[in-house]
Amino acid sequence: MGIGATAGAAAVGGIALSANASDATSSSASDSLAFDPDAWTKLTKTITDTEGTEHTVVYHFWKAITYVAEPVDATYQSLIVSAPVEIDGKAVDASDAPILLANSVGGYLPASVATATEIGGGGSATGGAAPGGAPSASSSASAQAAAPGANGTTNATGGATSSNQLLALAAGYVVVEPGARGRTLKNSGGEYYGTAPAAIVDLKAAVRYLRANKGRVPGDVERIVSAGTSAGGALSALLGASGDSPLYDPYLKALGAADASDAIFATGAWCPITDLEHADGAYEWNWGANDLSTGKPVDQTVSKALRAQFAEYQAGLKLRGLGGFGRLNARNLDAYLVEQYLEPSATAYLAALTDSARAAYLKANTFITWSAGRASFTWTDFLTHVGARKKDAPAFDAFDLSAGENNEFGTGRALARHFTAYGAEHDSTGLTTRRVASGIPAALDLMNPMHHLSGKANPGRSKHWWIRLGTKDSDTALTVSANLAARLDNLGDDVNHLYYWDEGHGANTDPADFITWIARVTGHKSRHP
Structure with a gap:
């Protein structure tokens, strides 16, 4: 398992890459990252659907697999796979089933599946260790607890959509749960190695791993459906919007990611904390x-x-607003x-x-x-x-650099940075230069799905979108998902977007409908709860 980038690391657009970037190539990575289809453990899970009916699911489970050839930290850069083989006593062939790629990122914190022993065994870290996972050997719990927003004061942790994984398995789908680096990870040299754009690069590498293993990994790699909540919802939306964007190639090459597409078929995003450079307004x-x-x-x-x-x-x-509303303005x-x-x-x-x-x-x-x-x-x-x-x-770019999002744009030994001109101009920490750092604009482009959907929109984006938000969710603005949905609708994409009445952050009140939606948009004919 590797650790964070050293002082000799290369950089692209002012954003550090790992020190071994020049040694790794995508082609060699594809050769070495072969999924072993026989390395499973047979498990049984009782799953209760939304109608209260219990289903007995027998499934093959693959423990944590590192999805890049040159990991910075394999504790987080690994994934687990669950594929049903029998449901309620009837054999199931999941070889052509949709793949639900469910991340558990919350608050842009690290998520790990390193020690998971069953489906849903990963989690988002709030301190030095991820629930269900192990602390990084190169990270310090005390250092992470001191990071902005690390004590739950910013965005809720992920996992609110965890019912999706179980319902998907009971419907006969393959479930893949990837870990990802997060903003609080720091190596022995005091350098942060999980800040932007680490998490989205990791999720893209996970998709590339699955696609490179077509025919070996269970499920249809052409029908990958992403899901995530809060910051995980933002990353899910970004994954869908930025499929095959060349902007990420240097970072993926540095990790030895598989030589394959990172485009996904459909996107599920719950209360996405995104469009950060405009989130304060x-x-x-x-x-x-x-x-x-x-x-x-x-x-x-x-x-x-x-x-x-x-x-x-x-x-x-x-x-233009949905339903023929016309041009939207403040x-x-x-x-x-x-x-x-x-x-x-x-x-x-x-x-x-x-x-x-x-x-x-x-x-x-x-x-x-x-x-x-x-x-x-x-x-x-x-x-x-x-x-x-x-x-x-401001809610996101705090004048005193205390927000989790300030930490998300930290770099090197800098714990947190301003990422908006207004935040920098009104800094209260005593910074001598009240301007955003030179690498911030590039980092923002890498982290914002709207960047990939504006102008000549990214042709590799997913074309099917499921977006949800609670009406009482004041972790972000109701406009964020509405603007995302409007942009996608204006591009001609299939958008299923609604708000949950009187629900707060992380709500998921119609999980069975999401599972049915996956079957519809992917064209997969299967049983589903």
């Missing part, structure tokens, strides 16, 4: 009127400045969100209640007008209903 546009949970109002000078920045950004996107985005997402979400929620439960809910929430089986309300009343916002201003 989006957050203030969305939640700027709401106080913090302590009752403290945010600095309105900061909030207004960021809202103005977002208005300019939103206009520049030139997006003046009509609230009406769009209410009409396209929030009222339909509330309507579906209320319609599913019993008459007495619905009456009780409406009595407690008088801002909703219920007429002819449809809910209606104003944006202002909706904000009041949600109540306290989770994050201060």
Whole structure:
């Protein structure tokens, strides 16, 4: 197992590569990264579907496999594979089944499957060790705990979509769970080796490994469907948007990634924490009127400045809303969100209640007008209903470099860096240069799916998208997934996007529908719960 890059590491666009970059080649990696189809352990799992019915699934399980020839840290750069062979006593042939690639990244923290002994055995780290995994030999728990956002103060950890893995297995799909490096990893020399773009490079390398092993790894490598939550949702969306982008080639070559495509067929993203360079403005546009949970109002000078920045950004996107809404801008985005997402979400929620439960809910929430089986309300009343916002201003590029996202853009021995001009200009840590570092723009492009969907959109992107967000999720702005969905829809992609009413960060209230959606978009005829 390797450790982080040394001082002699090469760099591309100001972003460090591993020290062995010049020695690794993709072609040799493909030759050495052969999946052993016979190295499985037979396991049995009882899985309860969303209707409460139990299914007995016998499956082949492959323990952690390193997916690159020159790993920086194999504890994280490994994956596990689960393939069903019998469901409820009936033999299953999963050789042509869709592959669910489910990452467990949360908060841009490291995720490991190194010691997993069954499906769902990996997790996202909040300190020195990943749940279900082992601490990196080259990382320090105390050093990681001191990193911005490492104690759960930023984004929720991943795994909220873990029910997807089990339901997918019970439906006859192959499930692959990749680990990935994260922002808190630090080597013995004090250098961070899991910051941007490490996580997305690792996930791409995992896809390349699967594709290079077509015919050996179980499942249809042409039908890989990604899934992730929070930062993992952002990485899932990025994986789908950036398929086969040459921007990542130097990083993949440095790791000895397999010589294969890293494009995926479909993308599932739950509450994606993404579009980070514009996230502060989006957050203030969305939640700027709401106080913090302590009752403290945010600095309105900061909030207004960021809202103005977002208005300019939103206009520049030139997006057309779904449902024939027309051009989206900061003046009509609230009406769009209410009409396209929030009222339909509330309507579906209320319609599913019993008459007495619905009456009780409406009595407690008088801002909703219920007429002819449809809910209606104003944006202002909706904000009041949600109540306290989770994050201060700025929410992502904190003036004191305390946000997890500041750590995500750290480099070398620098724990955290500003990644927006506004954050750098208002730095409160005493930096002498109040400008973003030269390598930041390139790092942002590598981490933002919108970059790959703008202008001449990436032709290697996935064309099928499942996007979900809770209406009470103030970990990010409701606009983030709405803009992503609008961009994809404008490009002609198949977009299934909705909001869960009254749900918070990491919600996944329709997992069975996601499994059915996979069958539909991939054309796979199989049983599913």
